[in-house]
Amino acid sequence: MTKLLITEITRMGPAFCVIGLQREKEKIRSVRPVSATANSWLHFPFHRGDVLQCDLAPFSGAKPHIEDRVSTRGFQKDSAVPEPEVVTYLRKAEFAGSLPELFRCVLHENRNGSGLFAMPLEPKRSICGTETRNLRLELRANELRATLVLSSGEVLRDLPVVDRDWRDFIDAARAEDRGANRVARLEQFLNSQFHYKILSCPYHFIRLGLTRPYHDLCWLMLDTLFPLPKQEWLEEF
Secondary structure (H helix, E strand, O other): OEEEEEEEEEEEOOEEEEEEEEEEOOEEEEEEEEOOOOOOEOOOOOOOOEEEEEOEEEOOOOOOOOOEEEEOOOOEEEEEOOHHHHHHHHOOOOEOOOHHHHHOOOOEEOOOOOOEEEOOOOOOOOEEEEOEEEEEEEEEOOEEEEEEEEOOOOEEEEEEEOEHHHHHHHHHHOOHHHOOOHHHHHHHHHHOHHHHHHHOOOOOEEEEEEOOOEOOEEEEEEEEEEOOOOHHHHHHO
């Protein structure tokens, strides 16, 4: 039986990808539980900070997703950890302050559009935490995208945001029952109050991930953004 602290829940289409932290003696590492039939979950009723008991088996997944483990039984909630403490543990796991260190490989800028990518066999891992000097979220073609500045000064532009909580927050902000000018009000929030709420948070932290190979490329994503959005922020705009 393994105890897993859930730190990532990402949403792409109808499915969820989950990552947690596992302690092995004095080392903390990321583990991605997958089912025996798919790499994602269509239903995941838990939250970040939940400590789940599960049985995990080794899994020989395609690089760079070396963190994959097969879940051989259902999850059972054991306890929960507050948000700041989750970040404390994440800082003890995979961490990097510069672009080459994130996945220990070269990341390429997409010259035919947006985003960055790695060649599938080059990365040594598919998830990593980092700190930012600055961060911007914006809507592009109804998709949430991020631009951030690493502590090294390197700029990562136009990354898709797949964090479940932040995507749910954006969906709620654009719901029809919120009246007129919903998108304009959301964009104003992202350009003003958002920066203060995030960058002034003492446990502000992000995790970046690589997609599974898609057209022979692994695309860089913003997997997790702490602090997570709060329901009351919706009332501010």
